[in-house]
Amino acid sequence: MPAHIVAIATHVPETILSNAELADLYPEWPADKILDKTGIAERHIAGPDETALDLGVAAAEKLFERDGIDRGDVDFLIFCTQAPDYVLPTSACIMQDRLQLGTGVGALDINLGCSGFVYGLSLAAGLIAGGMASTILLVTADTYSKYINARDKSVRTLFGDGAAATLIKRNGPGDTGSIGPFEFGTDGSGAHQLIVEGGGFRTPRSVETSEEVVDKSGNVRSRDNLYMNGGAVLNFTLKRVPEVVARLTDKAGLSIEAYDNVILHQANKFMLDSLQKKLGLADDRVPRRYADIGNTVSSTIPFVLEEMAEQSRFPPGRHMLVGFGVGLSWAAGSISF
Amino acid sequence: MSDFRDGLAEILEVEASELEDGFELGELWDSLAVVSTLALIDEVHDVSVSAEDLAECKTVGDIGKLVDAAVA
Numbered sequence: 001m002p003a004h005i006v007a008i009a010t011h012v013p014e015t016i017l018s019n020a021e022l023a024d025l026y027p028e029w030p031a032d033k034i035l036d037k038t039g040i041a042e043r044h045i046a047g048p049d050e051t052a053l054d055l056g057v058a059a060a061e062k063l064f065e066r067d068g069i070d071r072g073d074v075d076f077l078i079f080c081t082q083a084p085d086y087v088l089p090t091s092a093c094i095m096q097d098r099l100q101l102g103t104g105v106g107a108l109d110i111n112l113g114c115s116g117f118v119y120g121l122s123l124a125a126g127l128i129a130g131g132m133a134s135t136i137l138l139v140t141a142d143t144y145s146k147y148i149n150a151r152d153k154s155v156r157t158l159f160g161d162g163a164a165a166t167l168i169k170r171n172g173p174g175d176t177g178s179i180g181p182f183e184f185g186t187d188g189s190g191a192h193q194l195i196v197e198g199g200g201f202r203t204p205r206s207v208e209t210s211e212e213v214v215d216k217s218g219n220v221r222s223r224d225n226l227y228m229n230g231g232a233v234l235n236f237t238l239k240r241v242p243e244v245v246a247r248l249t250d251k252a253g254l255s256i257e258a259y260d261n262v263i264l265h266q267a268n269k270f271m272l273d274s275l276q277k278k279l280g281l282a283d284d285r286v287p288r289r290y291a292d293i294g295n296t297v298s299s300t301i302p303f304v305l306e307e308m309a310e311q312s313r314f315p316p317g318r319h320m321l322v323g324f325g326v327g328l329s330w331a332a333g334s335i336s337f
Numbered sequence: 338m339s340d341f342r343d344g345l346a347e348i349l350e351v352e353a354s355e356l357e358d359g360f361e362l363g364e365l366w367d368s369l370a371v372v373s374t375l376a377l378i379d380e381v382h383d384v385s386v387s388a389e390d391l392a393e394c395k396t397v398g399d400i401g402k403l404v405d406a407a408v409a
Contacts, residue, residue, distance in 0.1 A: 154368050230371075231368070231392065
């Protein structure tokens with residue numbers, strides 16, 4: 001594949017939600033139990049007037065400034081979010097203006113969650129391989145906190161808001177990095193397992209959808225809030241992730257041992273422990289980053305990748321990226337630096 | 338079954354010796370316990386059971402029956 005990742009910058013909002021604050025709300029879950037089960041000590045939460053678009057713009061500005069990237073080089077913008085500023089227009093169009101990118105750029109949104117970074121990367125690689133773009137800015141950003149009921153510990157303990165900006169470039173002379181191959185998966189029959197039901201046109205927001213109910217575990221939510229069936233999502237993950245990893249290694253003609261790291265969507269400690277055991281991988285090949293930010297949805301993988309860079313440069317290596325979640329949707333891809 | 342029972346005892350935060358078939362899951366059987374048990378069943382027996390069916394279990398014996406049916 002004739003493209004590579006040049007640089008990644010991330011951004012989190014200022015406000016921190018700690019386990020101590022959550023434990024005050026959920027007396028049966030002390031702070032140390034939340035940390036023990038989720039591996040998450042704190043999450044960052046967007047302000048009332050701060051949107052995913054704002055977080056994405058901040059990540060992109062950091063990328064331009066810190067990595068000395070000329071915004072004029074960008075010829076395509078892909079924005080992955082599930083919390084757009086408006087029903088329409090496309091958030092990526094607003095981002096083009098906010099980032100002062102040229103009017104010659106293509107810009108579009110993709111609506112995916114935890115699989116979104118891998119899908120976005122595959123689209124970027126495809127646009128470059130097809131000769132349609134040469135320098136692509138992929139921004140992932142989400143604010144699930146805005147969908148989460150304050151009294152729903154099943155999701156409030158896990159998700160944090162955050163954003164990442166990734167620059168992907170066509171390989172020039174001397175560039176050795178690569179993006180791909182990829183393998184994908186989708187099972188829409190599981191759509192209801194991870195959903196915000198109210199607010200679309202199937203179920204417009206109404207007095208009825210805003211009615212809060214208490215579930216068997218004591219969690220409170222309405223149909224306007226995020227709902228996750230943790231058990232069903234775990235079962236889906238344990239089945240589909242090993243499968244897509246095997247499909248990718250087959251396609252790439254490599255064994256899993258040929259990858260320096262297997263970078264999984266950073267759902268939470270419990271999910272990663274289960275997957276790591278199932279895949280038979282040692283700790284040092286499954287990097288983790290959730291303790292201080294939680295599950296940032298489509299940005300979790302770039303948060304891990306960013307930490308691998310040394311002085312803004314990625315050391316040589318081959319890595320597998322695996323995203324999985326809402327949809328249900330999943331994907332795995334190879335990258336090398 | 339002993340690996341499984343030890344794991345379940347850890348999830349429910351009780352002694353493994355207490356987990357007779359008639360042990361009532363009651364209040365301990367929250368969504369986190371169910372999810373943890375799904376992972377345990379997968380790890381020990383390499384099978385998956387339905388999250389909904391598992392959540393419906395009332396006793397340790399009910400879980401055992403569900404796992405036996407999945408393994409069979």
